[in-house]
Amino acid sequence: MTTGKYEQQRSEHNGKPVAVAQASSCFCNRDFTVDDLVSFYGKKKLFSAKNCPLPQEQRNIELLTRKLNYTMNKFGINTCLRKAHFLAQIEAETLFATTEEYSSGWDYDNSTHEDGHKKYVLFKKDPIKYATYEKYKRNFYRYEECIAHGHNVKGFGPKYKGRGLIQLTWKDNYEDFFKKLKELGEKEQDISNPYIVAKELHLSCLSAGWYWRNKSALGDLNKFADEDDLIAISAGVNGGSNGFEHRKVNVKKIIKLMKIRECCNNLSVTSIGTYKFKNSNLYKNPRWRKIYEKKFIKYDD
Known part of the structure; x- marks a missing residue:
């Protein structure tokens, strides 16, 4: 994590360097730095898959950091736990290798x-x-x-296949996302050109934020993040338990590096970082329990 009183970071709005205070407080309503993201994910070559349509100049950690901060601010992913879970899931979905689904569609x-x-x-x-x-x-x-x-x-099918950091899929979902962009004051997009979601990192990130709040299988994922419910979040993002161990490793690491236990004053739960199916909202809901119990219980801490 970064240290020191101030560090320079480029503004999302005009690209000019701005001073960002580095307090000892938590990350609620505070942006991440490049060093923060490197500590979470390690140093890796970003978006290097052969099918990735991102321009070369957009494949860097500096731009990714700015766009993720912008997205989290836009969609109210604004507390330590919300951010930790969001960052854990988006890396697990694509490994930051591509912004477009590998399959043909x-x-x-x-x-x-x-x-x-x-x-x-x-x-x-x-x-x-x-x-x-x-x-x-x-x-x-x-x-x-x-x-x-x-x-x-x-x-x-191929035209509206998965794109973005949480693989936005289906024509009606693209329509809803593009409508939301207009409501947010973003540049208007044409439904006949869904490819742009994978070609612009700005939209790849925003689509993930929109999905997180509006289109997951279980609804708004912020409410599950507030309860540190990794199991429900993973089901909402992925529809099942695919890659769950990876998601778990991610979020535990990020929670530790963010020092959420030590520093965050906005926790609504007494214990974080331990995941058992019986403690999940999926267990508490009879319908969800029937669907998900066999998929997740084998991964209990």
Whole structure:
């Protein structure tokens, strides 16, 4: 972590150096420095995957630090625990290797599943006659999901596949995000050009902040961060337990380096940094418990 009374950091608004007071207080309502992020993530080559469309000049820790601070300020990710969990999750999602999903996106396309959908409809009408069509069950539901998200034109799957630091996916979600950008006074974006979310680090970061507050599977993730509920947050971001151990290592490290236990005066929980399924909001909700218990309980501290 940085030390000393002041350090220079570049303003998000005009790029000019500004003095930032380095108090011994916590990180609630205080920006991170480049050194802070390096301590969290280590020194790594950023956005180096072959598929990453970010321009070379945007692949640096200085710009990433500024854009993450800007995003957290914009979306009220403004307490120590909220920041720690947000930073832990965005690194786990992409490893900061790319801003675009690796897969082609055709699994999000209605045309991929249309034939299977029709066959499963026949199976539902006559399970005996069309018994061999039972295997198309996933195609049936995936097709319905595609249509529900506005993917009714061939090619929309690849066009609106995952982009940004928390992989913004589906046409309707891009529409909602672009609408929010306009409300926030950001530059207006055209829904016909979703590719820009992966090509501009500013939008890659903002899309993650928007998802965190508005579009996760469990709703606003700030409320779970306030309770240090890593398990619920991971389910909200990822939909399951993929990469959970990595997410756990991340947040424990960041909590320690931020000295949240020692310095933060805004904690609403008495204990942080220990994660058991029975203490999660997922356990307390019968419906969520049924969905997630087997996925997470094996990772209990």
